[in-house]
Amino acid sequence: MQEVIGLFPTPFMRLPGTLAPDLVRGLVAHFSATADQGNKSSPNLSHTAMLKPGDSPLLVTAAQFITPKLSEFGEVLFGERLGWSLKEMWVNVLDTGGRQAMHNHANSFISGVVYLTPTHPDARTVFMKSPGGTDFAFKNDHAGTYKGPYSADKWVSPQPEPGDMVLFPSYLMHAVPPNPGERRITMSFNAIPTRLDSWGYTIGFSG
Numbered sequence: 001m002q003e004v005i006g007l008f009p010t011p012f013m014r015l016p017g018t019l020a021p022d023l024v025r026g027l028v029a030h031f032s033a034t035a036d037q038g039n040k041s042s043p044n045l046s047h048t049a050m051l052k053p054g055d056s057p058l059l060v061t062a063a064q065f066i067t068p069k070l071s072e073f074g075e076v077l078f079g080e081r082l083g084w085s086l087k088e089m090w091v092n093v094l095d096t097g098g099r100q101a102m103h104n105h106a107n108s109f110i111s112g113v114v115y116l117t118p119t120h121p122d123a124r125t126v127f128m129k130s131p132g133g134t135d136f137a138f139k140n141d142h143a144g145t146y147k148g149p150y151s152a153d154k155w156v157s158p159q160p161e162p163g164d165m166v167l168f169p170s171y172l173m174h175a176v177p178p179n180p181g182e183r184r185i186t187m188s189f190n191a192i193p194t195r196l197d198s199w200g201y202t203i204g205f206s207g
Contacts, residue, residue, distance in 0.1 A: 006149070010172060012127070013073045014158060018065055018165035019114060026058050028116050028185055031091040044098030044179075050088040059089060062114070062187070066165065070110055070191050073167045077109070083194035084110070085205075091116075094123070094184040100176035102128060108170040108190035115160040120181025125166070128154045128173040 019027075031048055039045035053063040063086055070084035087108055094100070105111045113125060129152075145151070157166060168174075170190060192205040 010169065011073070011076045012157075012172075013069070013076070013167040015069055015165045015167070016161065017163050018069065019062060019163045021163060023058065023061055023065075024116050024163050027062065027091070027187060030056065030058055031187070032093055032183075032185055035091055035093040039098075039100070041101040042094075042098045044095040045100060046093050048091045050090055052088065053086055062089075066112070066114070066189070069165070069167065070112075073110055074193060077169065078193070078196070082196075084191050085194070087190045087192050089187060089189040092186045092188060094176065094179050094186075096179055096182065098184075099178045102173050102175040104173050105170040105190050108192055110167055110191040111170040111172075112165055112167045112189050112191070114163070114165045114187040114189075116162055116185040116187055117183065118162060118181075119160050119184050120179055121159055123176055123179035123181060123184055124159060125157045126154050126175050126177060127157065127168070128175065130171075130173055 035046045035048045037047045037049065039047065051059060053059045066086065067084060070086075071081055074084055075081045092100070140151075160166070176184075195202055195204040197203075
């Protein structure tokens, strides 16, 4: 019997209700007012400075819920339960008409987003295949084709609710389409493991 096997899939972890409503409201009230750094690609998107958990009691509490999940997702990535630390955190304020251009996150291994306000269905986070290098590429893309997991160029993440969190490998390209709804606030972060060991050749990370 024939079968199709998906080789080497990219993991994506969805964690509904990671942060409690009271904590979410506290993060929105405190950090939405400090998102004063403009985005180069969209005038209706702003960010806070890069933060660490120790910069606010709210972030310390948030980190207590986020960090154990990093260990779980890291085990999926590396096959071992490792120690993880939040390298940086920041809050994004996306007003009506704002968008986030396609990008990924350097110098980290796990990235994540916590949704702090309701998200318009058309402004859900979109994940893309890497655009690749400089080689020529051929596609079969016309009205008669259908998109599946092996032919699609992008994937729209499920509709989030405030307090939901997603985790993904930091190399994964992602973006947010133009937001037709009300203000959309999220908290993003990057994380690193304490060390990686390849048969005795160990690399340690500190933050």
